[in-house]
Amino acid sequence: MARGRKRMPTATHEASGAYDRNPNRRPVNEPQPTMGAPPIPAKWTKNKRAREVWDMVVSWLDDLGISSKADAGLIEHYVSHYVIAEQAWDDIQSRGVMIDGARSGDKVKNPAVGIHRSELAACEKILPEFGLSPSSRSKVQTIGPASKPGSKIEAFRARIAG
Numbered sequence: 001m002a003r004g005r006k007r008m009p010t011a012t013h014e015a016s017g018a019y020d021r022n023p024n025r026r027p028v029n030e031p032q033p034t035m036g037a038p039p040i041p042a043k044w045t046k047n048k049r050a051r052e053v054w055d056m057v058v059s060w061l062d063d064l065g066i067s068s069k070a071d072a073g074l075i076e077h078y079v080s081h082y083v084i085a086e087q088a089w090d091d092i093q094s095r096g097v098m099i100d101g102a103r104s105g106d107k108v109k110n111p112a113v114g115i116h117r118s119e120l121a122a123c124e125k126i127l128p129e130f131g132l133s134p135s136s137r138s139k140v141q142t143i144g145p146a147s148k149p150g151s152k153i154e155a156f157r158a159r160i161a162g
Contacts, residue, residue, distance in 0.1 A: 010026070010027055010030055013026075014026075033068040033069065033070035033071070034068065034069045034070065035067065035068055035069075036067060036068070036069055037058045037061075037062060037067050037069075038058065038067075038068070038069045038070075038071060038072035038075060039072070040054045040055075041072070041076055044079070047083070049083055049086065050079055050080075050083050053079045053082050053083060054075065054079050057075050057078060057079065057130075058075065060130075060132060061075075061130060064130075064131060064132075066130065066131065071130070074126060074129060074130075077122075077126060078123060078126040078127070081119045081120075081122040081123045081126070082119070082123055084115065084119045085115075085116050085119035085120050085123065088112040088113075088115040088116035088119060089112075089116055091110065091112040092110055092112050092113060092116060095110055095112075096110065097109065097110055097113055098110065
């Protein structure tokens with residue numbers, strides 16, 4: 001397990017001029033991922049909502065110009081957490097935050113509330129990895145075209161901003 005702060009990306013070091021003084025510090029054989037949208041995993045071809053969320057996330061990354069086939073696993077984790085959070089939210093909407101207890105009949109907190117909270121927390125930890133949070137967006141280096149006005153990512157940002 002890694003300790004301490006997360007390592008800053010090489011592109012950020014380059015942009016800040018960190019290698020100007022000592023170019024020998026620059027990583028020599030840093031791997032470069034294959035750019036482009038990753039294919040949807042076979043297990044989600046039958047799940048309509050997971051397919052929709054996958055396409056939504058991949059389109060955000062394409063709009064930002066950072067879509068990479070190497071990110072398929074991380075996108076897969078995000079989509080699974082997101083879909084479970086939506087299912088928990090649907091349960092909360094249908095049954096309410098407080099439900100009848102199994103033993104005493106008293107009102108107890110719906111277990112879907114905790115599931116929803118934990119799944120959203122997992123989603124919030126994944127989004128900065130792609131530069132999809134306000135603070136992390138400034139740290140991501142794009143390789144393709146920047147986001148276009150009227151794109152899906154701009155609509156998402158406007159919806160989040162309120």
